[in-house]
Amino acid sequence: xxxxxxxxxxxxxxxxxxxxxxxxxxxxxxxxxxxxxxxxxxxxxxxxxxxxxxxxxxxxxxxxxxxxxxxxxxxxxxxxxxxxxxxxxxxxxxxxxxxxxxxxxxxxxxxxxxxxxxxxxxxxxxxxxxxxxxxxxxxxxxxxxxxxxxxxxxxxxxxxxxxxxxxxxxxxxxxxxxxxxxxxxxxxxxxxxxxxxxxxxxxxxxxxxxxxxxxxxxxxxxxxxxxxxxxxxxxxxxxxxxxxxxxxxxxxxxxxxxxxxxxxxxxxxxxxxxxxxxxxxxxxxxxxxxxxxxxxxxxxxxxxxxxxxxxxxxxxxxxxxxxxxxxxxxxxxxxxxxxxxxxxxxxxxxxxxxxxxxxxxxxxxxxxxxxxxxxxxxxxxxxxxxxxxxxxxxxxxxxxxxxxxxxxxxxxxxxxxxxxxxxxxxxxxxxxxxxxxxxxxxxxxxxxxxxxxxxxxxxxxxxxxxxxxxxxxxxxxxxxxxxxxxxxxxxxxxxxxxxxxxxxx
Numbered sequence: 300x301x302x303x304x305x306x307x308x309x310x311x312x313x314x315x316x317x318x319x320x321x322x323x324x325x326x327x328x329x330x331x332x333x334x335x336x337x338x339x340x341x342x343x344x345x346x347x348x349x350x351x352x353x354x355x356x357x358x359x360x361x362x363x364x365x366x367x368x369x370x371x372x373x374x375x376x377x378x379x380x381x382x383x384x385x386x387x388x389x390x391x392x393x394x395x396x397x398x399x400x401x402x403x404x405x406x407x408x409x410x411x412x413x414x415x416x417x418x419x420x421x422x423x424x425x426x427x428x429x430x431x432x433x434x435x436x437x438x439x440x441x442x443x444x445x446x447x448x449x450x451x452x453x454x455x456x457x458x459x460x461x462x463x464x465x466x467x468x469x470x471x472x473x474x475x476x477x478x479x480x481x482x483x484x485x486x487x488x489x490x491x492x493x494x495x496x497x498x499x500x501x502x503x504x505x506x507x508x509x510x511x512x513x514x515x516x517x518x519x520x521x522x523x524x525x526x527x528x529x530x531x532x533x534x535x536x537x538x539x540x541x542x543x544x545x546x547x548x549x550x551x552x553x554x555x556x557x558x559x560x561x562x563x564x565x566x567x568x569x570x571x572x573x574x575x576x577x578x579x580x581x582x583x584x585x586x587x588x589x590x591x592x593x594x595x596x597x598x599x600x601x602x603x604x605x606x607x608x609x610x611x612x613x614x615x616x617x618x619x620x621x622x623x624x625x626x627x628x629x630x631x632x633x634x635x636x637x638x639x640x641x642x643x644x645x646x647x648x649x650x651x652x653x654x655x656x657x658x659x660x661x662x663x664x665x666x667x668x669x670x671x672x673x674x675x676x677x678x679x680x681x682x683x684x685x686x687x688x689x690x691x692x693x694x695x696x697x698x699x700x701x702x703x704x705x706x707x708x709x710x711x712x713x714x715x716x717x718x719x720x721x722x723x724x725x726x727x728x729x730x731x732x733x734x735x736x737x738x739x740x741x742x743x744x745x746x747x748x749x750x751x752x753x754x755x756x757x758x759x760x761x762x763x764x765x766x767x768x769x770x771x772x773x774x775x776x777x778x779x780x781x782x783x784x785x786x787x788x789x790x791x792x793x794x795x796x797x798x799x800x801x802x803x804x
Contacts, residue, residue, distance in 0.1 A: 313530035321523030328515025332508040347399065347471060347492065348459045354397050355457070355473040355490040361389035362405070362417075362488070364478055371407040371416050371484050380422045387417045394419050401470065401493040405477065406430065406448045407486045413445050416486065428465065429489075440465045444472075444489075451476055452485035469494045559636075561589055561648035568592065572651075597621035597629070604634070608648075612640035619655065631655040666690065683707055683724070695751070697744035711741045713748060731757045 366386040370378055390403040404418040413431075415424035426432075431441040440463045451458050451474045459473045470491045477486040558572045566589035586592040596604060600620035607616035615637045622632045636650020665676070666689055675691030685703050693700060696711065712720050720739045727734050737753045 313527050313534060316530050317523040317527035320526045321519040324519035324522050325512075325515050328518070329512055332511040332515075336505065336508045348473075350399065351471055351473040351490055351492055352457060352459050352475070354393060354400060355475045355488055358390060358393045358403060358490060359475050359477055359488045361393070362386070362477065363389075367405065367416060367477065367486065368479065371486055375414065375423060378423070383417070383422045383424075387419065387422075390417055390419050399492045400490060402491040403489070404429065405486055405488050406452075407484045408449060408452055409484050413448060438465045440467075447472075448474055448487045448489060451487045557652040559648075559650055559652060562645070566590060595623045597623070607634075608636075610638060612638045612646055614638055616650075628656075631659040677708075679708065683709075695743075695749070696741065697747075713740050713742055716740050727755065727757060733757070 363386060366382075370383065370386055390405075394400045394403050402418075402420055404420070404424060405416045406413050407416050413426075415426040415430065418424035420428070429441065430445050431438070444462055444464075447458055447460070447462070455476045457473065457475045459471070461469065462472045463469055470493045472492075473490045474487050477488055479485055556572055557570060560569045560571075561567070568586055568588055568591075570585045586595070593601065593604075597620060604618055604620050607618040610616065615635075617633070617635045619631060619633050622630050624630050631654070633653040633655050634650060635653075636648060639647045639649060641647060675695055676687070676689040677685060677692065678687040680686050684705055684707055686705075688700050688703055690700065692698070692703060696703070709717055709721060709724075716739055723734075723737060723739075733754075733756045735754045737755070738750060739753070740748050741751050742748055
């Protein structure tokens with residue numbers, strides 16, 4: 300049989316968190332109510348003990364001890380109601396004046412037996428309600444009262460404590476010794492306070508505690524509901540945030556760029572994105588500050604970088620520079636960013652880094668191939684103007700590259716050849732098909748005329764329209780004079796622009 304593993308721990312859920320919080324709140328209410336009730340009960344009990352003891356001593360001092368002694372020596376059946384009532388008067392008055400007192404009586408002992416002498420419960424004193432009728436038939440409760448009273452009579456010291464009457468009623472009793480002469484039996488005054496007389500305040504407090512617990516249950520339910528709602532919303536927000544972060548991370552990885560952020564007066568940098576895409580330059584050794592980043596930039600590129608970065612808040616830049624990576628290689632980087640002003644007036648810089656090194660390496664290899672073949676690469680825009688020429692063009696045409704950019708190829712064609720070259724160009728544009736081995740003459744900066752062979756490919760844009768042409772150019776053969784029937788004197792239908800080149804090399 301396979302074993303089933305049971306885990307005592309489980310991931311937190313909104314419902315479980317809500318239940319835990321609700322129970323915790325309810326337990327706090329219950330514990331607070333119980334603590335307050337216990338403290339109040341303890342203080343109330345101590346207060347009642349002191350109060351009952353003081354009532355007992357006050358009542359004992361008010362009794363006519365001579366009359367009490369005579370009643371104690373007189374057999375119970377010989378005591379008259381009037382005589383008992385006159386002696387009992389201080390006890391009745393004290394009971395009436397003290398709401399907590401439920402019964403006051405005096406006990407006398409004769410040869411180890413006890414009996415009531417005075418009793419506020421009426422006449423004759425009902426000893427059987429409190430004291431044992433005999434050692435055999437007496438209840439445990441009656442014997443407890445008897446023994447406590449006998450101890451007070453013998454020790455002549457007061458006693459206060461809780462007792463149980465033979466009927467099962469709980470009460471607080473205070474016993475004090477009554478002064479007596481050698482010829483009188485020892486007597487004790489007992490003051491009782493029933494529980495229902497002692498704790499009206501505690502009953503109210505008990506009711507308040509129960510109400511507090513009920514309120515706690517309601518509050519805990521509301522808190523649980525709030526926690527559940529909050530946790531559900533928080534979990535949903537967390538899921539949405541996680542999904543957004545995953546989408547953002549996937550997007551950053553897809554574009555293959557590193558995103559940086561510069562903030563603080565110390566220019567500290569934080570990075571995200573495709574850091575390893577920079578040839579290992581931004582892995583674990585990513586620069587932590589702008590100064591550290593600048594130290595790796597090629598010094599000859601640094602002025603252009605500083606100029607690009609030095610714009611005002613909101614300014615954007617797009618700058619290329621060489622960067623020394625942690626792998627010891629130089630990388631071409633494209634840095635695009637912007638300064639962003641915050642509400643507090645601080646400036647935060649954000650930008651992206653793209654590694655152009657693979658592209659630059661391909662360009663370099665192509666340039667080497669073209670140079671080895673003795674050709675130069677050219678590219679014109681939709682208007683037919685040069686917008687790119689490789690370095691080989693300088694050698695073949697004797698013009699600097701920057702002087703050729705923006706000029707029309709016809710500006711380098713001898714005037715007598717312009718119409719024929721222009722016609723061939725128009726045919727190429729109309730057919731929009733590649734052409735090869737198109738030979739014509741061109742004039743170098745030093746005035747020398749050379750023959751060149753041109754190969755080209757028309758390039759279309761997304762709408763299918765002609766946008767530019769690109770191809771290589773190579774010298775083909777020495778220059779020769781044009782034939783006598785050339786159209787050098789005819790005005791071309793597409794006049795070339797004035798050459799933007801210098802006659803000097």
